[in-house]
Amino acid sequence: MIFFLCFVIFLIGLYCVIVKKNILKIVIGIAIMEYAVNLFLILLGYRWEGVPAIVTETVTQAKFVDPLPQALVLTAIVISVATLALMVSLCIRIHQRYKTFDITKIRRLKG
Amino acid sequence: MKGMTIIVKTITKFLSPLIILFGVYVVLHGHLTPGGGFPGGVMIASCFILLTLAYGKEVAYKKLKRSTSSVIESLGVLIFLILALLGIFVGGYFFLNFLPLGHPLKIISAGIIPLCYIGVGLEVAGAIFAVFLALVLFKSGEEKEKPQ
Amino acid sequence: MNLIPLFIAIPLGVAFILALLGKLKEVVSDLLAALSTLSLAILSFVLIGQLKTHGIFVYIVGKWTPPWGINLVLDGLSLLMLIIINTVAFLVIIYSVSYMKKFTAKSRYYALFILMLAGMNGVVLTGDFFNLFVFSEIAAISSYALVAFGVEAEELEASFKYMVMGSIASILILFSVGLLYGLTGSLNMADVGRMIQGKRNVLLSFSMTLFLAGFGLKAAVIPFHAWLPDAHPSAPAPISAMLSGVLIKALGVYALMRIFFNVFGMGLQLYWTFMILGCVSMIGGGLLALRQEDLKRLLAYSSISQIGYIILGLGCGNYWGIMGALFHLLNHASFKSLLFLNSGAVEYSTGTRKLEKMGGLSKVMPVTGATSTIASLSISGIPPFNGFWSKLFIIIGLIQAGHFVLAVITILASVLTLAYYLRMQRYAFFGKLREGLEKIKEAPSLMSFSVIVLAIICLGVGILFYPVMKIVLEPAVGVLQEGIRYSSLVLGG
Numbered sequence A: 001m002i003f004f005l006c007f008v009i010f011l012i013g014l015y016c017v018i019v020k021k022n023i024l025k026i027v028i029g030i031a032i033m034e035y036a037v038n039l040f041l042i043l044l045g046y047r048w049e050g051v052p053a054i055v056t057e058t059v060t061q062a063k064f065v066d067p068l069p070q071a072l073v074l075t076a077i078v079i080s081v082a083t084l085a086l087m088v089s090l091c092i093r094i095h096q097r098y099k100t101f102d103i104t105k106i107r108r109l110k111g
Numbered sequence B: 001m002k003g004m005t006i007i008v009k010t011i012t013k014f015l016s017p018l019i020i021l022f023g024v025y026v027v028l029h030g031h032l033t034p035g036g037g038f039p040g041g042v043m044i045a046s047c048f049i050l051l052t053l054a055y056g057k058e059v060a061y062k063k064l065k066r067s068t069s070s071v072i073e074s075l076g077v078l079i080f081l082i083l084a085l086l087g088i089f090v091g092g093y094f095f096l097n098f099l100p101l102g103h104p105l106k107i108i109s110a111g112i113i114p115l116c117y118i119g120v121g122l123e124v125a126g127a128i129f130a131v132f133l134a135l136v137l138f139k140s141g142e143e144k145e146k147p148q
Numbered sequence C: 001m002n003l004i005p006l007f008i009a010i011p012l013g014v015a016f017i018l019a020l021l022g023k024l025k026e027v028v029s030d031l032l033a034a035l036s037t038l039s040l041a042i043l044s045f046v047l048i049g050q051l052k053t054h055g056i057f058v059y060i061v062g063k064w065t066p067p068w069g070i071n072l073v074l075d076g077l078s079l080l081m082l083i084i085i086n087t088v089a090f091l092v093i094i095y096s097v098s099y100m101k102k103f104t105a106k107s108r109y110y111a112l113f114i115l116m117l118a119g120m121n122g123v124v125l126t127g128d129f130f131n132l133f134v135f136s137e138i139a140a141i142s143s144y145a146l147v148a149f150g151v152e153a154e155e156l157e158a159s160f161k162y163m164v165m166g167s168i169a170s171i172l173i174l175f176s177v178g179l180l181y182g183l184t185g186s187l188n189m190a191d192v193g194r195m196i197q198g199k200r201n202v203l204l205s206f207s208m209t210l211f212l213a214g215f216g217l218k219a220a221v222i223p224f225h226a227w228l229p230d231a232h233p234s235a236p237a238p239i240s241a242m243l244s245g246v247l248i249k250a251l252g253v254y255a256l257m258r259i260f261f262n263v264f265g266m267g268l269q270l271y272w273t274f275m276i277l278g279c280v281s282m283i284g285g286g287l288l289a290l291r292q293e294d295l296k297r298l299l300a301y302s303s304i305s306q307i308g309y310i311i312l313g314l315g316c317g318n319y320w321g322i323m324g325a326l327f328h329l330l331n332h333a334s335f336k337s338l339l340f341l342n343s344g345a346v347e348y349s350t351g352t353r354k355l356e357k358m359g360g361l362s363k364v365m366p367v368t369g370a371t372s373t374i375a376s377l378s379i380s381g382i383p384p385f386n387g388f389w390s391k392l393f394i395i396i397g398l399i400q401a402g403h404f405v406l407a408v409i410t411i412l413a414s415v416l417t418l419a420y421y422l423r424m425q426r427y428a429f430f431g432k433l434r435e436g437l438e439k440i441k442e443a444p445s446l447m448s449f450s451v452i453v454l455a456i457i458c459l460g461v462g463i464l465f466y467p468v469m470k471i472v473l474e475p476a477v478g479v480l481q482e483g484i485r486y487s488s489l490v491l492g493g
Helices: A001-021 A023-044 A069-096 B006-028 B037-055 B055-061 B066-090 B113-139 C006-025 C026-054 C075-103 C104-127 C129-147 C154-185 C189-195 C202-220 C230-233 C236-262 C268-289 C294-314 C321-349 C366-380 C386-401 C403-428 C445-463 C465-492
Strands: C057-060 C073-074
Touching: A001 A023, A001 C154, A023 A069, A023 B037, A023 C154, A023 C386, A069 B037, A069 B113, A069 C129, A069 C154, B006 B037, B006 B113, B037 B113, B037 C202, B055 B113, B055 C230, B055 C445, B066 B113, B066 C006, B066 C321, C006 C104, C026 C057, C026 C075, C026 C104, C026 C465, C057 C386, C073 C075, C073 C366, C075 C104, C075 C236, C075 C294, C075 C321, C075 C445, C075 C465, C129 C202, C129 C236, C154 C189, C154 C202, C154 C230, C202 C236, C202 C268, C230 C236, C236 C294, C236 C321, C236 C465, C268 C294, C268 C403, C294 C321, C294 C386, C294 C403, C321 C366, C321 C445, C321 C465, C366 C386, C366 C403, C366 C445, C386 C403, C386 C445, C445 C465
Parallel strands: none
Antiparallel strands: C057 C073
């Protein structure tokens, strides 16, 4: 059930990318989609009544949550930081050349 | 880009060594507690970002130039790559964990993993600060920078 | 066999060393980039002999045995892709030594280029799903930055559009990798392949659809092609050659082949999906290319059409269909890179890309004109060049499988390709020399060197196609035809 809600957040991000006209809002839409996927990956690793997967001296045979999706999400967050940084700097450059943020006016390539 | 009020400047003067220290702690204990290279590097970079925001661009630019942070970033990746390649010469497999493994839960244990995390921490700190400087310096009309 | 991780380690190290040494003289970075790509190209040829003795080779990283560890797999298909990627990269670097002289940040260009090469090598070598995602992202982010390299207005707009669509594709791929992990509990390709044998539930079909959408967008099949006609013309010419000749194949078509043939196992519905997507791409790309006025935009639409050929051949499923598809992959890398590099030479000398402003260029630029004619004849499928054999094999495969309608459509698309390439040649190279163009000189010698080598490859592979087929292509076809037994080969051996 909760995975379905992750997919709803993904669809909200997709709506934002398709409908909005300001290119910065499109970038925020992509960020929302990345949040949805990261949330989905972490929720895959949850075990009912689990403890964090850290071994200290006092912990004996307890039920750990799955640590592998946490490593995957860490890498995915770093990749999305790099992508978003590149996109935002492209937006600044586009504003310098086209003098607008409106995507319906940034249309010199056609055909 | 001017600095902020005197309250912010004073608090920053006290807090920034603590932030760097905490970042270094998270990087070095990556094999024992949650964290590791990525979050620790981001914390170190955010301390320099805080200095830039509080004191204005010129003061922070004297402390850490853009070219220095690029050099630190490249050095971090090269440390990581050399450690991975040394695995071939010592044991025969790429990325082999060739230092002694030690006892669990001590800080000097788990082979090459703490050294790898130091490389990753340097790289992430250098990269994020270089990206921030590129975005800030662009507005004043300096030459273009490729954030990477 | 410690040569395999060098394909990823050498480009990664050289890219960051180039970023460090950017302030030195230009010759140092040129030499370093050229030498590293030359050594990688030579290494990929050396591996042909090693693969004959070993068969499939599984390299275990860090001594963690699969399925807990990451393994790098070298089989016939990976070797074919490695040879294509590294050879084309070396020739493009030689070309860009003189083409990129007018840009200032040349060492950063080399660093990004070699980082993209490291990402592509990683994609074709890995045997693990999340590793595939990470290397695909490394290559894709480097290509976004390279498309926007000379910061004109149109390049930025094209790069933004490419980046938005590429990010959506990456998010879909990550979603699907997460779904597969939740269903099977493992990320290793061979392990997942073994566990999902014979099971069919709705989540697996959803995961297959997401993979098809994500990697199909990176390969530019027709429903997802909208970024390609903007991104490939606006990039600098060597980057267009690299993107169109190698990147859409390494990231898109290779990943589709590996996942659908070796992990999921092809069924009748998947074969028909591939064939329909391939047919639509072939016809759509060809028809849209007929009315183009811009030289590089015509070549970009032609790329969509040729990728349609490859996917149609893959969807056929029998020996000749897959052989034709893989041979066309090799051929398309050589002649499409040749055409894009030539268009870069034309733009370097004349300063324009519009077909109506050119005319009679082969009188003043003989090398460019001759090699461009060779490439146009190859891509249209005229014997004895290499395009003829690959299109013939695809048509033989279609007829053997009984799809006569599709075979006729393929032949018609071939005629269409000949039509628009003849139109391009007539406008650009033959005919009367236009008035303002008498003073144009030939392209510089390093650019001509790469172009001549690629033309020799086109002619040579066409004449010597039988040895090329036996040595390089048959192992690759064998891997794809084995299909699901890939998992037992990797884990058992």
